[in-house]
Amino acid sequence: MSTIAVRPTGKTDLADRLLMALLAVAAFKTRAVEALSRRIQAAKAREEGGYTAVELILITAAVIVVVGIAVVAIKAAVTTKSTSVGNCITGADTTNNGGCN
Incomplete structure (x- = not known):
C-alpha cells in the first residue's frame, strides 16, 4: 500500500482542504482496489480447487x-x-x- 504525504502550504485554506479531500479519496480508492483485488484472488483460488x-x-x-x-x-x-x-x-x-x- 502506498502512502502520499503532503503538507498544506497554508496559502489558501480552501485549496488546502480540497487537496486533503482529494488525497483522502485517492487513499480510500487505493485501499478499496487492493481489498477488491485480494477478494478476487481468493475467489479464483477457491474456483481452481475443484x-x-x-x-x-x-x-x-x-x-x-x-x-x-x-x-x-x-x-x-x-x-x-x-x-x-x-x-x-x-x-x-x-x-x-x-x-x-
Missing part, C-alpha cells in the same frame, strides 16, 4: 470411450479364440487333428 460439471462430464465421457474400446477388443479376441476352439472340437474326429494346433 472440477466443474463440464470437466466432470468430459472426464466421464473419455473413461466411457476407453472402456468401450477395451470391451470391443476383448470381445473380438475371446470370440476368435472360442471359434477356434469350437472348430477344433468339431473336427476332432477327422484326420489332421481337426485343424487344431
Whole structure:
C-alpha cells in the first residue's frame, strides 16, 4: 500500500482542504482496489480447487470411450479364440487333428 504525504502550504485554506479531500479519496480508492483485488484472488483460488460439471462430464465421457474400446477388443479376441476352439472340437474326429494346433 502506498502512502502520499503532503503538507498544506497554508496559502489558501480552501485549496488546502480540497487537496486533503482529494488525497483522502485517492487513499480510500487505493485501499478499496487492493481489498477488491485480494477478494478476487481468493475467489479464483477457491474456483481452481475443484472440477466443474463440464470437466466432470468430459472426464466421464473419455473413461466411457476407453472402456468401450477395451470391451470391443476383448470381445473380438475371446470370440476368435472360442471359434477356434469350437472348430477344433468339431473336427476332432477327422484326420489332421481337426485343424487344431
